[in-house]
Amino acid sequence: MSRIAYVNGRYVPHRAAQVHVEDRGYQFADGVYEVCEVRGGRLVDERRHMDRLTRSLSELRIAMPMPRNALGVVLRETVARNRVRDGIVYLQVSRGVARRDHAFPAAATRPSIVVTARNHDIDKLEQGAADGIAVISVPDNRWERVDIKSVGLLPNVLAKQAAREAGAKEAWFVDAKGFVTEGSSTNAWIVTRDGAVVTRPADFGILRGITRTVVLEIIAEQGLKLEERPFTMDEAYAAREAFITSATQFVTPVVRIDGKPVGNGAPGLTATALRRDFHRYAEVG
Numbered sequence: 001m002s003r004i005a006y007v008n009g010r011y012v013p014h015r016a017a018q019v020h021v022e023d024r025g026y027q028f029a030d031g032v033y034e035v036c037e038v039r040g041g042r043l044v045d046e047r048r049h050m051d052r053l054t055r056s057l058s059e060l061r062i063a064m065p066m067p068r069n070a071l072g073v074v075l076r077e078t079v080a081r082n083r084v085r086d087g088i089v090y091l092q093v094s095r096g097v098a099r100r101d102h103a104f105p106a107a108a109t110r111p112s113i114v115v116t117a118r119n120h121d122i123d124k125l126e127q128g129a130a131d132g133i134a135v136i137s138v139p140d141n142r143w144e145r146v147d148i149k150s151v152g153l154l155p156n157v158l159a160k161q162a163a164r165e166a167g168a169k170e171a172w173f174v175d176a177k178g179f180v181t182e183g184s185s186t187n188a189w190i191v192t193r194d195g196a197v198v199t200r201p202a203d204f205g206i207l208r209g210i211t212r213t214v215v216l217e218i219i220a221e222q223g224l225k226l227e228e229r230p231f232t233m234d235e236a237y238a239a240r241e242a243f244i245t246s247a248t249q250f251v252t253p254v255v256r257i258d259g260k261p262v263g264n265g266a267p268g269l270t271a272t273a274l275r276r277d278f279h280r281y282a283e284v285g
């Protein structure tokens with residue numbers, strides 16, 4: 001089956017889907033994106049993803065390209081046309097096409113919008129969760145507004161590649177004070193020896209992950225001990241468990257950090273339970 005992409009009002013074959021060379025997303029990374037999980041053909045946590053998209057756009061003063069309801073229809077149509085059952089739908093909005101000039105183009109410039117969808121490689125994801133993944137640490141050299149889900153991801157790309165080259169799946173960014181911020185495409189968590197689940201507050205230092213928000217709800221509801229505070233790499237090395245969260249990887253246990261085993265080197269009980277429970281708490285629509 002051939003894939004279909006939605007590009008500025010049209011559904012087109014994926015292989016022929018194009019944006020203009022002067023699209024500001026391409027020229028300046030002047031755009032934002034969202035990735036929403038699809039499960040059983042339905043969108044997971046759509047409301048929260050649309051809220052975050054609205055916020056990212058408003059922080060950058062880019063107009064919403066279409067009303068929210070209409071966007072919901074496009075997301076579902078793209079999922080359906082690509083026969084996605086369990087996968088993701090990707091949405092990108094840029095400030096539009098204009099003659100290359102750093103400052104904002106004329107107010108009438110229409111934002112560009114692209115939507116794609118694809119199935120997960122479920123076997124690979126499940127194997128990653130069953131085995132646990134390795135992470136490495138890298139200096140956080142990103143801009144300060146990582147709370148905006150911007151398409152400017154070059155430091156994240158380089159960090160992920162460094163992880164790959166080190167035989168790891170994810171890289172954790174460490175800020176100038178020695179605290180872990182987040183992963184290159186995931187939020188970072190540890191469980192201390194006395195059972196507290198620790199993750200950095202969603203200030204301006206991290207992206208407020210939707211999966212993170214749902215996991216915080218599970219933790220509150222199940223009465224687990226939570227410490228929403230920054231943690232250091234030394235704390236991570238000494239942790240009983242570690243895990244990552246994202247819409248594409250849900251909750252995935254971390255079993256090695258910088259080559260050192262976490263806890264007993266096997267996926268932890270807390271992470272495994274949170275992964276199992278996640279979809280009972282997420283909103284499916």
Ligand code: PLP
Nearest residue numbers: 185186187207209210211246247
């Ligand atoms: N942090 C970063 C830098 C990300 O890119 C992502 C997801 O892409 C996340 C965290 C996790 O966010 P979510 O749970 O909304 O997928």
